[in-house]
Amino acid sequence: MLDNQNNDTKTNPDRRQFMKRLWAFFGLAAVAEFAWLGLSFMNSRKDRNRPVKTASIVTAGAVEQFTPATVTAIPVGQFYLACLADGSFLALSRTCTHLGCSVPWDEEKNQFVCPCHGSTFSLNGEVLSAPAPRPLDTYPVRIENGIVKVDTSVPRKRERFESAQATRI
Amino acid sequence: MKQSRRSITDLILHLHPQTVPRETLRVTLSWGLGGMAAVLVGLLFLTGILLLLVYQSSPTNAYASILTLTREVPFGLWIRNIHHWSANLLVIVAVLHLLRVVLTGAFGPGRRLNWMIGLLLLFLLLASNFTGYLLPWDQLAYWAVTICTSMLGYIPLCGPWLQELFRGGAEIGPGTLANFFVLHAAFIPGGLFILLLWHFWLVRKAGGLVQVEREEPVPVERVPTVPDLVVREAAFGLVLVALVLILAVVWNAPLLDQANPGMSPNPAKAPWYFMGFQELLLHLHPVFAVFVWPLLGAAALLCVPFWRESALPGGVWFGSERGRTLAVWTIVAGTFATLAMILLDNLLLHASNVAALDTLVTRGLLPTGLLAGLLAGLYLWLTRKQHYSRAETVMAGILLAMVVLVVCTIIGVWFRGAEMHLAWPWGQGGG
Numbered sequence: 001m002l003d004n005q006n007n008d009t010k011t012n013p014d015r016r017q018f019m020k021r022l023w024a025f026f027g028l029a030a031v032a033e034f035a036w037l038g039l040s041f042m043n044s045r046k047d048r049n050r051p052v053k054t055a056s057i058v059t060a061g062a063v064e065q066f067t068p069a070t071v072t073a074i075p076v077g078q079f080y081l082a083c084l085a086d087g088s089f090l091a092l093s094r095t096c097t098h099l100g101c102s103v104p105w106d107e108e109k110n111q112f113v114c115p116c117h118g119s120t121f122s123l124n125g126e127v128l129s130a131p132a133p134r135p136l137d138t139y140p141v142r143i144e145n146g147i148v149k150v151d152t153s154v155p156r157k158r159e160r161f162e163s164a165q166a167t168r169i
Numbered sequence: 170m171k172q173s174r175r176s177i178t179d180l181i182l183h184l185h186p187q188t189v190p191r192e193t194l195r196v197t198l199s200w201g202l203g204g205m206a207a208v209l210v211g212l213l214f215l216t217g218i219l220l221l222l223v224y225q226s227s228p229t230n231a232y233a234s235i236l237t238l239t240r241e242v243p244f245g246l247w248i249r250n251i252h253h254w255s256a257n258l259l260v261i262v263a264v265l266h267l268l269r270v271v272l273t274g275a276f277g278p279g280r281r282l283n284w285m286i287g288l289l290l291l292f293l294l295l296a297s298n299f300t301g302y303l304l305p306w307d308q309l310a311y312w313a314v315t316i317c318t319s320m321l322g323y324i325p326l327c328g329p330w331l332q333e334l335f336r337g338g339a340e341i342g343p344g345t346l347a348n349f350f351v352l353h354a355a356f357i358p359g360g361l362f363i364l365l366l367w368h369f370w371l372v373r374k375a376g377g378l379v380q381v382e383r384e385e386p387v388p389v390e391r392v393p394t395v396p397d398l399v400v401r402e403a404a405f406g407l408v409l410v411a412l413v414l415i416l417a418v419v420w421n422a423p424l425l426d427q428a429n430p431g432m433s434p435n436p437a438k439a440p441w442y443f444m445g446f447q448e449l450l451l452h453l454h455p456v457f458a459v460f461v462w463p464l465l466g467a468a469a470l471l472c473v474p475f476w477r478e479s480a481l482p483g484g485v486w487f488g489s490e491r492g493r494t495l496a497v498w499t500i501v502a503g504t505f506a507t508l509a510m511i512l513l514d515n516l517l518l519h520a521s522n523v524a525a526l527d528t529l530v531t532r533g534l535l536p537t538g539l540l541a542g543l544l545a546g547l548y549l550w551l552t553r554k555q556h557y558s559r560a561e562t563v564m565a566g567i568l569l570a571m572v573v574l575v576v577c578t579i580i581g582v583w584f585r586g587a588e589m590h591l592a593w594p595w596g597q598g599g600g
């Protein structure tokens with residue numbers, strides 16, 4: 001048997017080489033197919049769990065409840081309502097833009113301080129110290145009949161704070 | 170009786186050769202570290218099977234099933250602790266094993282593939298540790314998944330896609346836990362098993378462990394595997410098992426409160442073996458901390474055996490006395506340099522108004538460029554001016570990376586308090 005193989009290699013190296021390549025190719029193809037199957041299984045989970053992107057309006061309270069230059073946590077909506085110095089409103093996501101920790105508001109320091117890697121954000125969500133790469137995300141705010149309402153379905157990303165982002169009465 | 174004893178010996182001889190060179194039995198060559206890692210993997214498989222009988226992998230039941238395990242199942246707490254301690258010791262033992270391979274010049278020609286498989290093993294066992302950390306779905310677990318899957322989001326091009334893939338949706342939920350459970354309990358153990366067999370086989374194929382190269386050809390003195398090698402392996406293995414069992418009686422694996430998506434613990438720390446990584450995150454732009462630096466590090470480690478003459482002369486620790494001196498200096502200088510860098514950057518972080526600067530440059534490109542320049546400069550200085558060999562310099566480089574990692578880990582574990590600010594361990598109020 002062994003002799004036979006040796007002969008084979010000597011007399012017909014090309015064919016042997018070709019068969020080896022073919023086997024390697026089929027082996028790799030099988031691995032690739034399995035990997036693809038695994039990925040599509042994981043991907044299907046992703047599609048099934050996609051949240052329905054309908055508006056979800058949270059009522060934060062009456063305008064008079066909020067004093068300028070303060071931040072109020074709205075636990076139902078999982079966001080902060082910042083009332084800026086000029087009395088306009090900004091709804092800030094509590095999710096740190098660095099790696100997603102939940103950022104508490106520090107009343108004493110007058111800033112948001114992330115417990116995970118120490119990023120700090122100002123009252124209007126701007127980054128005061130790294131590593132967070134951009135300001136806290138915002139949610140659209142509407143004021144109807146003196147009531148502040150926030151649409152928490154889709155957070156809006158931003159590169160810097162601009163006064164146009166805040167909602168005035 | 171005689172028959173069955175013979176067959177056990179035969180089984181052992183499937184993994185081991187009939188005889189081994191006497192020289193490679195020296196404990197001070199390998200310190201038995203690879204074998205210890207294998208024993209720990211064995212303990213992990215055994216205790217893992219038991220844990221699977223109780224654990225439930227849905228966010229609503231996971232935490233409760235761990236409580237049941239520790240309170241009601243006979244020896245449940247102990248088994249959980251054994252699993253925990255084996256996993257954590259395995260990280261330490263595997264890293265020491267890697268260092269031993271570097272310091273005894275055991276990754277050169279003939280062992281390159283095994284070095285790469287070893288690196289893959291290291292990656293898998295870190296992944297295994299981390300995915301296991303998530304399963305109890307307590308506060309530690311929840312915020313670790315949050316941070317880790319957010320890190321994926323910074324990978325260029327496919328980041329957000331990967332992030333959703335691993336989260337099993339846009340948000341963390343049942344899909345996330347299910348994914349990580351399958352990785353931890355099926356995919357990674359399967360991969361580890363296959364790679365381990367390959368790893369052992371390649372050690373055998375390379376003619377056993379590295380040996381000192383001799384000028385004149387002396388016949389290698391060989392001794393029979395059974396009993397000479399097997400007795401040593403059994404002694405190491407059994408002592409290690411006893412140690413782990415005792416550790417698991419004395420110290421419990423941590424379990425915090427049930428996951429609370431509304432509140433991150435303060436400080437929220439990574440598991441200790443990722444603490445060095447977390448330190449990077451504090452100082453660098455996320456794209457660089459998450460993607461560029463790990464990629465460069467992994468590529469360097471994978472490629473190092475293919476650089477000609479990058480491995481030390483085999484079988485001699487540090488290659489020579491000169492090599493040992495260089496190693497000591499590297500450790501001392503590396504420790505001070507790392508401490509200095511951390512303190513300096515700590516001042517910078519709190520002094521400047523970073524919002525005004527482009528952190529992609531100041532905390533990304535700039536430090537990367539400086540580091541590359543520093544390493545190249547050191548390499549040239551050591552090889553040209555100090556006349557160290559390439560292998561000795563490469564050894565110093567890997568050792569330096571290790572020192573940086575260890576210093577960062579120590580700082581992260583003991584010297585960072587609330588909001589991850591630097592603090593003395595005794596000033597952190599209970600921790």
Ligand code: HEM
Nearest residue numbers: 199203204206207267275283284287288290291377378379
């Ligand atoms: C699950 C983790 C691992 C296990 C169980 C394991 C097991 C082993 C064992 C039993 C040996 C025989 C020699 C000894 O006991 O030292 C060995 C040798 C070796 N290992 Fe590992 N190992 C692991 C991870 C690694 C890692 C992370 C690397 C480095 C990247 C590595 C690279 C090597 C190399 C190059 C050899 C050959 C050494 C020589 O010929 O002297 N291994 N391994």
Ligand code: FES
Nearest residue numbers: 096098099114117
């Ligand atoms: S997650 Fe907030 S600083 Fe890293």
